[in-house]
Amino acid sequence: MLLLDIRFATARNASGAVAVVVPAGGDTTSASDDPSSAQLAAARFAAVRLSLGRLKLGPADLDDVTAFLADVEHSGSAGTMHKLPRPGRRPDRLLFIGVGAGEEADWRAAGAKLAKSASSEPTLMVVLPDDVTPAAVRGLGEGLWLASYRFRLGADDPPALRRIVLVPPSGAVAASADLAAGLALAKAVAESTVLARDLTNMPSDEKTPAWFAKRVEKAAAGVPGLTTTVRDPKALAEEGFNAILAVGGGSTRGPRLLELSWRPRGARRHVVLIGKGITFDTGGICVKPLSGMKLMRKDMAGAAAVIGATLAAAALRLPLRVTAIAPLAENALGADSFRPGDVVRHYGGTTSEIYNTDAEGRLVLGDAMAYAVRRLRPDAIIDLATLTGAQGVALGKRTAALYSHSDTLATSLAEAAATAGESMWRMPLHDDYADALDSDVADLVNSTDIGAGSLMAALYLREFTGGLRDQWAHLDMSSSAWADSADGELTKGATGWGVRTLLRWLEATA
Incomplete structure (x- = not known):
């Protein structure tokens, strides 16, 4: 049985850990031959700022994020992740996860990385970008479910991470059924794969x-x-x-x-x-x-x-x-x-x-x-x-x-x-x-x-x-x-x- 609960919801009252998708694409050129890291980050992570807008972050917060991503040189490659602690603010932790070129395999790698890196979080919210596809959601779901798998017969402390909330694109009413179908496919795959793992283990x-x-x-x-x-x-x-x-x-x-x-x-x-x-x-x-x-x-x-x-x-x-x-x-x-x-x-x-x-x-x-x-x-x-x-x-x-x-x-x-x-x-x-x-x-x-x-x-x-x-x-x-x-x-x-x-x-x- 899958212990991890993954569902769609809004970003209302976001707290705890929130993951934001970072694509590898984006125009990284500048009029200057030697663009500053801030300019480079602003071009590469424009999509990140759009996603963060749904979390009601203010201009100062957005500038902090841009500076942070430039400082850590987040490439956006599939599965690469950086954490930004924000004590005393909501949300108090931002996780920036790369999805590469956005292929299904890239999203699967991102999901796997999140499942392992956020295993100590009781709840994780994942803000999906505006261009997310059903295939991307399927890959993300498979990575999350399969990488969080555990097999134990003896006494064991259950994992802290029990629920993941996926925040769909704003205004994506027409696409929501398709995105839900992508997640349903991922769940069917994961449940059957987990059964095979359980039988084999x-x-x-x-x-x-x-x-x-x-x-x-x-x-x-x-x-x-x-x-x-x-x-x-x-x-x-x-x-x-x-x-x-x-x-x-x-x-x-x-x-x-x-x-x-x-x-x-x-x-x-x-x-x-x-x-x-x-x-x-x-x-x-x-x-x-x-x-x-x-x-x-x-x-x-x-x-x-x-x-x-x-x-x-x-x-x-x-x-x-x-x-x-x-x-x-x-x-x-x-x-x-x-x-x-x-x-x-x-x-x-x-x-x-x-x-x-x-x-x-x-x-x-x-x-x-x-x-x-x-x-x-x-x-x-x-x-x-x-x-x-x-x-x-x-x-x-x-x-x-x-x-x-x-x-x-x-x-x-x-x-x-x-x-x-x-x-x-x-x-x-x-x-x-x-x-x-x-x-x-x-x-x-x-x-x-x-x-x-x-x-x-x-x-x-x-x-x-x-x-x-x-x-x-x-x-x-x-x-x-x-x-x-x-x-x-x-x-x-x-x-x-x-x-x-x-x-x-x-x-x-x-």
Whole structure:
């Protein structure tokens, strides 16, 4: 649940901390070859003075502000901020936040900076400039909500900042509905991203496959057009989801297959989103070292992302059918653990020889993808998975690997990611490497020794796309799912990566 209350209101009786937007633009030239700092500030921050006029500041106050901004050399770059204390006056603190060129991403950076810098303020008022757009409000809201996220299970002092008041442009009656719509979009995105972060951050002693499924059922309950289906181990066995059963066989906490469906009336397109849902990964019999196991509670971040995006699509009533599928299992060591050399028969009949039990994510995804192709017959399939360490080696912590044979699908996903403030890079799908997946005793082998780990995992998953090979995209987001430190709108821990990208893509597709 979002604790931060953000709403529109007037600037009447402004007190406490007030944030004022500073653009990077403005004419900084002067008739003089060496304009004084005061002249430079007066040109650059004319918009600031207009905004401050709504706070009923007098001429002397405005001159003080101009001199202050010139003295600190506020550039207006996105996310840069300076504070001006005003003891004994109203408001008693002015925060000047840069929004750069005014793009949505700039406003998102500004919102994130405000959320962190004003965290000790009980209330913050943000005076919006006259040229603010719904996209700007959406970016600001996303930055504020996402950067103020906290996850604590133990005793914790709640944050001081509980409410943010957005002051719309004066006389913007006609535009107010559009600005409110921008904030509503930001809230839907933030709520779904926060849910994905909560699910991913939850320690695995509580986060069993059954717990995850019940948590999603609770989130979807009562939402018109949303339905959930959960298959337990008995149903999985009856229907032939043998790879999910094999991966979850070593745990006393049995696997599940969760299906969340948003099916609005009149929808003509159907998209399936599939997310890897390994609630904890020991590596199985091919056990991971401690360094590789410590954060394996995040190995279900793909499942969290597709669930979050689908819930957001329902909240926004997007006219597009969306089905999220989350194969959920705990890859543990036990008497019934699957072994190297075993052969697993997937849903639909494809067989896989097990070379490495720590390459379990692609096995459960194979079952889910085969089911989606055969039973749901969608127009497109996108899968998200914390699949390989090789992704992080190639692209680092902030960029996911994108694989697709469709230029159109790949381009639209990359554009959605860029707009949403996430990052991905398209990687090659070399057919020459596919022979390395051949097995002497089965259709496929689930891992190889030839390197190119992220690529080989993508080629393996491709075998389950059937006739949708050219309408499928795979996102390997292992490193992007977790932040080692706060950065912009990200807080330390789970990032909720993929929710924002998928929702932007669904909006565009719808």
